[in-house]
Structure formats: C-alpha cells, structure tokens
Amino acid sequence: MTLATILSNEVEYKNIIKNIFFEVFANLSEADFAWNKEQKDYNNWDSFAQLNLITLVESKFDITLSLEESINIKSANEILECVRSHLK
Amino acid sequence: MCSISFKMNVINFLEESKKRHPTKVALVDEEKSLTFQELYQEVQSFSTSIAFLNKKNIISLMSENSVSFIISYLGIINAGKIVHLISPEISEINLSNQLKSSDSEAIICSNTVKKNLSKFVSIKIPFFEFEDIRSQSTQDKKNIKTNNLAYLIYTSGTTSEPKGVAISHVMIEFTTKNIIKVLGYSDLDVDVLPLPLYHSFGLGCFHTSLYVGSTLVLLKNANNLEHILQSLEKNNATTLAIIPATLTKLLKLDRSVLENYFTNIRLIITNSTPIPKNTVQNFKEILKNGHLATYYGLTEASRSTFMIFEKNNEREESVGRVAPEIEIKIVSKDNDNLGMGEIWIKGNNVIKKYWNNTEADKNIVDRWLQTGDIGYFDKENYLFLKGRNDDIINIGGEKIVPREIEEVVMQIAGVEEVAAFGIKHEIFGQVIKLNVVKAKDSDLDKFVILTHCLKNLEKFKVPSKIDFVESIPKTDYGKVKRFMLK
Numbered sequence: 001m002t003l004a005t006i007l008s009n010e011v012e013y014k015n016i017i018k019n020i021f022f023e024v025f026a027n028l029s030e031a032d033f034a035w036n037k038e039q040k041d042y043n044n045w046d047s048f049a050q051l052n053l054i055t056l057v058e059s060k061f062d063i064t065l066s067l068e069e070s071i072n073i074k075s076a077n078e079i080l081e082c083v084r085s086h087l088k
Numbered sequence: 089m090c091s092i093s094f095k096m097n098v099i100n101f102l103e104e105s106k107k108r109h110p111t112k113v114a115l116v117d118e119e120k121s122l123t124f125q126e127l128y129q130e131v132q133s134f135s136t137s138i139a140f141l142n143k144k145n146i147i148s149l150m151s152e153n154s155v156s157f158i159i160s161y162l163g164i165i166n167a168g169k170i171v172h173l174i175s176p177e178i179s180e181i182n183l184s185n186q187l188k189s190s191d192s193e194a195i196i197c198s199n200t201v202k203k204n205l206s207k208f209v210s211i212k213i214p215f216f217e218f219e220d221i222r223s224q225s226t227q228d229k230k231n232i233k234t235n236n237l238a239y240l241i242y243t244s245g246t247t248s249e250p251k252g253v254a255i256s257h258v259m260i261e262f263t264t265k266n267i268i269k270v271l272g273y274s275d276l277d278v279d280v281l282p283l284p285l286y287h288s289f290g291l292g293c294f295h296t297s298l299y300v301g302s303t304l305v306l307l308k309n310a311n312n313l314e315h316i317l318q319s320l321e322k323n324n325a326t327t328l329a330i331i332p333a334t335l336t337k338l339l340k341l342d343r344s345v346l347e348n349y350f351t352n353i354r355l356i357i358t359n360s361t362p363i364p365k366n367t368v369q370n371f372k373e374i375l376k377n378g379h380l381a382t383y384y385g386l387t388e389a390s391r392s393t394f395m396i397f398e399k400n401n402e403r404e405e406s407v408g409r410v411a412p413e414i415e416i417k418i419v420s421k422d423n424d425n426l427g428m429g430e431i432w433i434k435g436n437n438v439i440k441k442y443w444n445n446t447e448a449d450k451n452i453v454d455r456w457l458q459t460g461d462i463g464y465f466d467k468e469n470y471l472f473l474k475g476r477n478d479d480i481i482n483i484g485g486e487k488i489v490p491r492e493i494e495e496v497v498m499q500i501a502g503v504e505e506v507a508a509f510g511i512k513h514e515i516f517g518q519v520i521k522l523n524v525v526k527a528k529d530s531d532l533d534k535f536v537i538l539t540h541c542l543k544n545l546e547k548f549k550v551p552s553k554i555d556f557v558e559s560i561p562k563t564d565y566g567k568v569k570r571f572m573l574k
Binding site: 023024026047048049051052054056059060071 | 483484514515516534535539547548550552553
C-alpha cells in the first residue's frame with residue numbers, strides 16, 4: 001500500500017467516523033467534536049448510544065467488533081484505532 | 089354425543105336460504121355453480137354417503153376452495169360429525185400430529201391433495217377423494233345425529249406449536265349475526281372469496297353468505313390479482329374478502345383501471361394483519377360506492393372488533409370498536425404503559441377450552457381469553473394492535489414492540505418487507521435484529537436504514553443487526569412467524 005493510499009484511507013475513515021458521531025449525537029456541533037474527547041465529556045453518550053455507535057461503525061466498515069472492543073471504546077480516536085486494526 | 093343447546097346450526101342456515109331462494113345460485117367455483125336447492129340435495133346425499141364412516145366423531149377435510157369443499161363440509165356436519173379442517177399445504181409431520189390429536193377417522197380431500205397424501209408414509213388413516221365418496225351407495229339417514237361442535241382448526245400459530253380450536257354452532261351463529269349486523273350483508277350481495285375456506289376468515293365469510301342467502305364466488309388463488317379483478321366484473325360482485333398484502337399489491341395497478349373494477353363494490357373486508365396506512369387511505373378514495381373494513385379476531389375468538397374505514401375517520405391503523413355483545417379489556421402488569429397491555433376477550437364468540445390441551449386452557453380464565461396480543465384503546469374506544477406479548481423485545485429493561493420499529497423502517501424507499509425481533513446479547517440481554525427484504529433493483533444499504541432509525545426512533549430502539557433476506561416467514565394470512573426468526 002502506498003503512503004498516498006494510506007493517507008487517503010485515513011481521511012476517509014475519519015470522515016466516516018465523524019459523520020457517525022453526528023448521526024448518533026444529533027445535537028453535536030462541529031465545534032463540540034474532538035477526536036480525543038471522552039465518553040464522560042458527552043452529555044448523552046450512554047450505553048445505548050455506545051451500542052448505536054458500534055452498530056453504525058460495523059455497518060459502514062463491514063467489520064465486527066469483539067465484545068471487549070465494544071466495551072473499551074471511550075472516544076472517537078479509539079474507534080478510529082479499532083477500525084484501523086480491523087482494516088489493516 | 090353432546091346435547092343440543094343452540095338455536096340454529098349451519099345446516100339450518102342452508103335450509104332457511106333454500107326455502108327463501110331455491111333457484112338462486114348459492115355457489116360458484118371455477119368449474120361449476122349450484123343453486124341453494126341443488127346444494128341442499130348434494131349435502132343430504134353426501135351425509136348419507138359417509139354413513140360407512142361410523143366409528144369416530146371427526147372427519148378431516150383437506151382441499152383448495154371449491155364447491156366440493158362446501159358440500160363435504162356441510163355434509164360432514166349434517167351427518168352429526170365435526171369437520172377437522174386442514175391446509176392442503178401442511179407438512180407430513182404437522183399432519184401426522186394433527187391427526188393424532190384430533191383422532192380423526194378419515195380424510196376427505198381433493199384430487200390434488202390425494203396425490204400428495206399418497207406420498208405420506210406416516211398417514212395411517214384412510215383418505216377419500218370427493219368422487220370416491222359420491223360413488224358410495226347412499227344409505228338410510230335414520231342414524232344421523234347432531235353435534236354441538238361444527239369444526240376443528242389447528243391454529244397456524246405465529247408464536248408456537250399449533251393448538252386445536254373447536255368451534256360450536258352457537259359460536260358460528262353468534263359471529264355470523266354480528267358480521268351481518270355490522271357489515272350489512274344481505275341476499276342482494278355477490279361475495280367474491282379468494283381466501284382459503286380452511287381458515288376462520290374464509291369460513292366465516294362462507295357462513296355469512298349461507299345465512300343471508302347471497303351468492304358466494306370461490307377462487308382458489310389469492311395471489312392471482314388479474315383473476316380476482318376479472319371475477320369481480322364477471323359476477324357483478326358487491327363484496328370482496330382479501331388480505332391486506334393483496335390490497336397493497338393491487339395499488340401497483342393503474343388507478344383508473346382499479347376504480348373501474350371496484351365501482352360496484354360496497355365492501356372490501358380484510359383481516360387484522362396490519363394494513364399499511366397508505367393502503368387504507370388509497371382504498372378510501374378508490375371505493376366510490378363502498379367501504380374498506382377490517383376486524384380483529386382469532387380462531388379462538390372470531391370477529392371481536394370491527395372497523396369500517398370512513399372518509400372522515402383518520403384511524404387508519406385501528407382495528408375498530410368492540411363487536412356487539414362482546415367484552416374486551418386491556419390487562420397490564422406495569423403501571424407506566426399508558427393504557428397498553430394484553431388484550432382479553434369474553435363473549436359467545438370465545439371458545440370455552442382448547443382441544444385436548446390443558447396447557448393451552450390456562451389462557452382461558454373465567455371465560456376471558458388471554459390473547460397474547462398487545463394493544464390499547466383510544467379515548468373513543470377504538471382498539472389499536474401493537475404486537476404480541478411473546479414478541480416484546482427487552483433491551484436492558486426497555487420493552488419494545490417490534491411493530492413500532494417495522495413501521496419506521498417501512499418508510500424507507502427500497503424496503504419491501506421487514507421483520508424486527510430480539511436476539512441475545514451479552515450485555516443488554518437482547519438487542520434488535522432486522523430481516524429486510526429489499527425491493528427489486530434497490531441499492532439500499534444497511535447504513536441508510538440505521539441512520540433513518542436514529543432520526544425516527546429513541547436510541548434504544550435502533551436495530552443492532554440487519555440482514556437482507558429473500559423472504560420473511562409468514563402465516564397464510566400474512567402474519568410474521570417471529571418464532572421462526574429468533
């Protein structure tokens with residue numbers, strides 16, 4: 001895989017994940033989103049929102065996260081890491 | 089033999105109509121027709137021809153819709169026996185179980201069914217084609233008795249194993265009179281019936297026609313839309329009984345053509361399988377001189393509510409108000425359900441017990457049938473169905489009725505059919521899975537479905553898994569067999 005492809009994929013993954021956050025958290029604004037912002041800093045990232053995030057990520061990237069991965073995800077960055085590890 | 093405790097039985101329906109309209113056409117099928125007088129004579133002859141079947145109380149009947157089906161049905165009843173009605177599509181193992189449970193003496197069937205039965209090695213009782221019976225020598229009628237039970241049906245079951253439901257003449261008379269009172273059937277009607285007579289819906293339509301002395305047109309295939317429409321025209325039909333799925337398919341035809349076919353129709357009656365709101369709204373417009381109607385009922389409690397979809401009533405998703413002299417109550421164990429709960433029914437349309445099934449009898453308490461259906465009444469006493477008790481999905485303590493999810497998903501372009509159901513989940517106990525049938529040539533993907541659900545449902549109601557499938561298992565009447573999905 002070339003560096004250009006890797007970078008292109010990285011941008012695409014990020015766009016998709018960011019959009020998933022905007023779908024799940026309908027009131028989330030561009031300014032409120034941050035890659036390292038943690039679950040505890042979101043008002044409405046509860047266990048059901050976690051389930052929705054995982055479902056959308058699995059659907060969009062056609063991957064299946066393990067139970068452990070699903071539980072441990074606490075930020076957009078961690079989702080990105082997870083996606084990378086499944087698609088590398 | 090049981091004592092007689094009813095005013096009229098189904099044979100009296102025939103006798104009365106024969107007296108009033110001897111030469112009028114009673115039945116039409118794809119091959120022949122019979123007047124009421126001819127039907128009466130055929131029934132008498134059939135009853136005496138089966139006198140050789142004298143060891144047991146029950147005879148099974150297995151056939152597609154036909155005049156011969158009706159003659160056999162009435163002939164068996166007229167011989168003082170109970171008719172065990174069986175779908176011609178039944179599997180060998182289910183047939184074997186039903187015959188064991190019913191203790192039937194023999195099967196009377198159509199030619200097509202006979203060919204299939206001969207391949208079933210586990211069927212040990214004799215089976216006779218209609219013509220085999222007609223060729224029997226007619227015997228003296230003096231030994232013919234009466235029975236207070238008319239027929240036995242094993243429910244097709246949306247949730248579990250089939251249960252035997254025996255219907256009495258009292259129940260038939262009560263329900264038939266309610267149908268006539270609410271839906272206004274009369275001897276001026278010509279009723280087209282493309283639904284199977286071996287089910288409560290189709291059979292109830294037949295009883296109604298027989299009682300009022302109207303002409304009943306029997307069709308074998310409920311999926312042949314062209315044939316149904318041609319039959320309406322050819323017979324100058326005034327009523328049509330049909331399932332909601334067929335109504336929805338009809339909407340794909342040209343609107344003006346449809347309106348022409350339905351010009352003389354005063355009533356389309358459907359059963360209580362959910363009718364898409366859009367279908368109801370369209371048929372309110374298409375029927376220039378009539379109404380679309382539905383009802384709610386089970387084989388165990390036929391026609392418990394009726395709904396006539398009037399133009400000025402926007403309750404397109406209701407199954408209507410409680411039928412005359414029937415009681416319905418909503419029973420809930422929770423206090424926070426906003427009037428939603430299990431539907432219980434009491435009345436002369438309700439069975440007193442199941443057929444040799446003490447476990448199922450626990451669903452009948454003080455004559456109240458606990459239906460397992462979930463619903464609620466609005467302020468003006470219209471009943472709305474929301475699903476079945478057994479179908480409720482419990483996600484971390486949040487209870488979800490599948491229909492709510494399905495209604496939202498059906499809004500998406502490209503979704504032909506959908507079924508929602510619960511699957512096991514290590515953390516939440518259950519999560520929602522969808523099986524979706526895509527429309528032909530649709531490029532719909534799962535992400536579109538999920539984002540639509542996120543926008544239109546609370547987050548705990550958003551499905552966690554989606555499969556695209558070719559079809560969804562359903563009963564003959566279009567109810568989803570969820571127990572087969574789980």
